[in-house]
Amino acid sequence: GAVVSQHPSRVICKSGTSVKIECRSLDFQATTMFWYRQFPKQSLMLMATSNEGSKATYEQGVEKDKFLINHASLTLSTLTVTSAHPEDSSFYICSARVAGRAYTEAFFGQGTRLTVV
């Protein structure tokens, strides 16, 4: 199957700083990537859809200025949590769909555990 790599796997940052999370498709091109947030023992909540070369589409209730998404190439999308606060601490997961294949599931990265102290 297709491989999606997410980096870093864990990050601790101070309150008020920004942190960037990378999502890479290693062996395929991805025109669309998705960012999810998962609280402990809860489900994955879709935050935004990242489209290569265009602005991300955010789900209702997600602050676009807080969670900046950039999808500059067909293999890389980044999520930047700006001015992070302890309530932003969570598990963030990305997924990517193979470009040009309509009927396929998305492939998931291994996730990033963000802790804001």
Place this chain on the structure above:
Amino acid sequence: AQTVTQSQPEMSVQEAETVTLSCTYDTSENNYYLFWYKQPPSRQMILVIRQEAYKQQNATENRFSVNFQKAAKSFSLKISDSQLGDTAMYFCAFMNINTGGFKTIFGAGTRLFVKA
């Protein structure tokens, strides 16, 4: 908007036994995919099985099979010959093919414990 409902927060099964996880969904679309994902303690999402809505035949992957009832909007997962390694969180998921940008929407999850 689509919704996915998993009404069993936790389930347990004895090793080698069979267990069924329930899932219902709501959509007005006709063309979509349904999935079951496994999330072990590592939290890596692993695709267990996929069902295309246009296919009447239930999908099967080794010990995993589904009961897809399109009219009832039901999509249950049966795990046969349960193994200790099946202990994990299981998420039912829906992907809209026609509209919605191929987003995958997840249910709340069912935590499955396989007992030795």
